Structure formats: C-alpha cells, structure tokens
Amino acid sequence: MDMVSIIDVAKKANVSITTVSRVLNGSPHPVSEETRARVLEAAEALNFSPSALAQAMVTRATRIIGVIIGDAMDPYFATIVRGVEDVARRHGYLVIVCNSDRVPEIELQYLHTLDSYRVDGVIFAGGGLTDDKYGRQVGQALEAFYNRGAVCVSLAKHLFSSFSVLVDNEQVVKDAVHYLISLGHRSIAYISGPALLTTTQLRLSGYKSALEAHGLPLKPELIIDGDYKYESGRRAAEAIMALPAKPTAVLASNDLMGIGCLVGLREAGCHVPQDISLMGIDDIATAQAVDPPLTTMALPLYDLGSIGMESLIKLRSHELADHEALTLAHRLIIRRSTAALGTEEAMKR
C-alpha cells in the first residue's frame, strides 16, 4: 500500500539512491553497464514511478503550464487549447486548463493558484480586459511568476506586458470590411463584442477606420452589441430587422455571433445573401456547415496555441527574448453568405 520510492529501488539493486537517480535520468555521469542493468531491472520489478512532485521541488521545474481561457466550449478557445496541448505533449509538458468566463476575479484566482503550484508558465488565450485595476493586479501576480523564472505568453493584447503571439485584429476587420465594400456594399452593420475586451476595441476600431478610409459615414445605429456568443447573434438579427433602414451587409465580429445572426435572419424571413450579405470572423468548423456556408476571415487559432506553447518553451530556455511579439497572418475565406450588391447572384431568389 505504501508508495515505492527511490530508496526501495536502491536497496533492491544494491546501490545508492544517487546511482539510481543517475541511471533513471540518463545522467552523463558514468555508471557501469552491469549496475545500470541492475537498477533498471529493480525499478521495473518494483514498478517504480518517480514522483514528479519531488523532482519538481528540487529541480524547480514542474513541467506543467497553465492556460487561461474564456470557455472550453467555445470553438475559438477549444482550437487554441488543442494547439497548446499538442505541442506540450510532444515536449513532455502537462497543461492545466482554466475557464474564467472572462471574469477578472476568477482569472486572478487561477493565476495565484497556478503560481502556488509553481507552474513553468502561463498562457493567456483570451482578449485582455481593459480594466486598469485588473491590469495592475495581473501585472503584479505575473511579477511573482517572473521572479521564479516562470514565463508568460499572451495570445491577445493585454494591459500588462508579456511575450505575445497575435493576430492583427484591427487589420482583420479592415480586410473584412474592405471585402464587403468591394462587393458594392455601402451600408454595413457590425456586431461587436463585450466592450471591456481589448480584442473588441481593436476590431471595432478596424471597422470604424475601414469605413472612414472609404469615405463612408459611420452610423451608430449600425453598431450592435454582442458578447461573442451564439445567442447574441440571434438578438442582433432581431435588432437588424427592426432597423428602419436596413443595411445590405452585416459583419459579425466572430463566427459564433455570425451564425446566430444567420439563423435569426432566416427565421425572420430574410434571405442571405440575397437580402443581406453576412460575414464572420474566426472560421470555426461550424461556419462551413451552415446554409449558406459563412464567408469569414480565418484566424490561425490552432497556430496561436501551438506557436504560443513553442514560444513558452523557448522563453524558458532563453532562446527567445521576453516581451516581444509575433503576428500571425489571417486570410479571407469566401463562401456563399456574401454576394455582390446588384448582381445576378444577389438578385436571384
């Protein structure tokens, strides 16, 4: 019933625990072949499993990292987590997943807990909160991490400083709006996210400057609030249908809302893309399953996770400098939810 420890192995093999440690860790220190064999055999026979906890205590490295996300059920985060996990596994790291629902208190609490477990690093997958007080608190908590030699990488803009792997959110939206404009649309509604997220602000500002760049007026009533979830997309559809002057195109700031909007418009008897062109951002799997398939800006979500984790590892071995940033490319995926204004495609119904 008692755990078998390195001592038991040493006894069984008739060697010191030092030697056991050496052979089991492939230490460069010389060990005779026969001793090595005896140790291996003993460890095997006793079914010895070295305590990673004990190892972590003395080596000051846990080989555990934490990833803080909004919600594992959101495909956006699920994809990122998968990217993180795959790289982590290949490098012998374990990952603790923390759902914060973007609640600052929960995020902060997780941060402290992860610190007490002495994780080797933390990845912030979600958009940063634009709350000053929160930003300071996180920054302070991160201080503890850095002091220990632990590292941090963010996959979105944050108020605190850290190594980052990003997409250019502002440009993503600019490109999306530009595409819609190139189709002839001049009245483009925008479904925004929660105001307190940096990502939301960047995307919104992309929308605004794209309109401005094309000399289009910014109509406040065309900016509809959402929360990046499916249901808010449906509500947005209602809001759009209630508009006295309906837009000819709608850009949802993420696919989940875009899909909700698609369903909402359909239920309201509005045809996409004949009556309204609709487009999203992210390119989650569902985007191609809906009818019509959703045009969207594909973000490299999996890569954000995998490259984020790779960066974390390099950061630890000082192959990478702190507080730098990497920006990954996005790309337009044209499907059938968007059509040129006044063309055959848009007219047929």
Place this chain on the structure above:
Amino acid sequence: MDMVSIIDVAKKANVSITTVSRVLNGSPHPVSEETRARVLEAAEALNFSPSALAQAMVTRATRIIGVIIGDAMDPYFATIVRGVEDVARRHGYLVIVCNSDRVPEIELQYLHTLDSYRVDGVIFAGGGLTDDKYGRQVGQALEAFYNRGAVCVSLAKHLFSSFSVLVDNEQVVKDAVHYLISLGHRSIAYISGPALLTTTQLRLSGYKSALEAHGLPLKPELIIDGDYKYESGRRAAEAIMALPAKPTAVLASNDLMGIGCLVGLREAGCHVPQDISLMGIDDIATAQAVDPPLTTMALPLYDLGSIGMESLIKLRSHELADHEALTLAHRLIIRRSTAALGTEEAMKR
C-alpha cells in the same frame, strides 16, 4: 529572486514555522490572536505563496485531477470538460486535460505521467477501447492509482473496472430508431463510429435490436462506417446517395457526422427531410444552427462531466463506493430534419 518560504514568514513574524503553518491553514490547534495577526501580516507583507508542491508531498494529496479525452475541439468532449472544470474549480481542484485522439499508446502514456504527478484522480471521458491487451494495461496502470488512494471515474463503458457515470447508449439508439419508425420509416440507414470503441458497439447493437424488435430486416449495406467526425458524415452522405435502394431515414450515431451528412446530402441535391429524414445523437450546439435544425437525442454531456467530477470527490472521501455506476437520462429533441413518411410535411417540396 529567491522564493520566499514559510521560513521567511516565520522569521519576520518571530514565530516558528509550525505556527505559521497552523494559522495559514486554519488549523484547529489554538494560536493566540496576536500571534495569528503577526503571522498574517508577515505573510501578506512578504507576498507569501505556499508551495502547493511541498504541501502535496507531505499531505499526499495534490488537488489535481486528470481528464482523458479524445479531442478538445470535439464539442462532445469540450462540453464534458467544461462540466468537470466547473465542479473542480468550486472545490479547489485543478484539472489537467489530456487529448489522446483515442490512441491507446498516448492514453497509456498520459496515465503513467499523471500517476507520476500523483494526481488525486483520473476521469476517462471517452468511450473505452475494445482491445483486450490495452484494457489489461490500463487496468494495471490504474492499479498504481488505487494503491495510492487515487480514484478513477469513467464516463463510458470500459474493459477495466471503475466507478462510472453513464448514459445508456444502447437505449439511446433504440429510442432514436423507435422514433424514426414511429414516423413511418422502414428503411433506416445508420452511420456508425470507430469499431474499436465500446460506445460504438453499444450504439450499433441498439440499432440492430431496435430493428429486430420491430420486425424489420437488418440490411448490412445500410450500416455505414464513420469515425464520429464531421468529414466522415459527408462521406457517408455520398455512400448513401450511391445506394441502389436509398433509405428514407438516416440515423447518425453522433451529431458531428449527422451534420456532415446533412451538408453532404444538400450538396448532392437531396432534400432533408423531404427526401430523407436525418437525425443525430448528442445535441451539440451546432445541431440547432444548421438548416434544417437537426433532430437528435440529447445526451447530458455537461452533467456527465460535472457529476463525474463530483463523484470523484466523493469517492476520495469515501462517500461513494468504488466501482458502482450511475446512469443519466437522455431525451429526444425533435427538430425539423425528420418528418413522417408520406405526410404533407414530407411531401411538400
């Protein structure tokens, strides 16, 4: 740069580390109010964060659990993980997520790693593999867990024994087939999952016995292989369209394949439900976003995770007996992808 330890706090508060430990852990052992205050103050001032690793070593409890899933990007597992995580957080547990892609070697490797980290328990979220050798190996690995006092709960049938929280997979399919039959369908195709999973076998056997119970012939050509992923649903649609005698209904053994099939059928010019009724299993979020919304058997995925985690905790405090099983209810969700054979609904097109 050096970590502040309990010793530093003790020095600063002018007490022994024993006392520090006592007040910081709310020990029942008496400590004078002023001493307590001094300790608290010192800990605060030093920004002391007790090492959960050191605590774990001596208390022999890590408050970390592992959950082994197929793929975090699959809504099925994402939902379960969310259920696990929510309960874990409320109880002060951390959860390590392990993606195995159902590869036995990866699963086994994770199991050993988790054991070396002395996790308090493991949750198997996915269906068991029907491989004898694999079953034995897992059983053996679990032995190590049990010997340590760690626990295990499975959310599906497995060859090894463990506490389980289940759905009655055979009955789920029976109920689905029964519903289709009640709509007048007599020729029902079935999209199955990977043969090596217990879940697949149970569901398939539900399909077979449902047909038999209704005196319907079992036509092998109507059983189409899939792997529970979206793409295999699309391939299944092709296979179905190529059938000399097309079925009037299709039951996909999960929603992801059901949705893939829906898209595939649409592309092949086949109308759902007018030409073919289609139904899935799971009730993932996307099921209601596709057109037509998918009729499905809703499984309590979130509850599987949350109740699984609650059971794990109770198991550890011996409030629950090992190796028992809990079965959760499923329910039919009728949406518009299914229609009665020969009715107005099925005829209009």
Place this chain on the structure above:
DNA sequence: TTGAAAGCGGTACCAC
C-alpha cells in the same frame, strides 16, 4: 500556546 525535529521523495554537490 508554542516550537523542535522527523520526514515526504528526489537531485546534486562533494568525497572517495
């Protein structure tokens, strides 16, 4: 009420 000391299971430095 308070504290000294024996571990928990390893690693790594230093001798031999």
Place this chain on the structure above:
DNA sequence: GTGGTACCGCTTTCAA
C-alpha cells in the same frame, strides 16, 4: 564508478 548528505518547502507528531 559509486555513495553520503545537505537541501527543496511544507505538515505533523511529540514535548515543553
């Protein structure tokens, strides 16, 4: 080549 031993940072008897 091999082994002794001082920690890593905490909890928990056992005494005082």
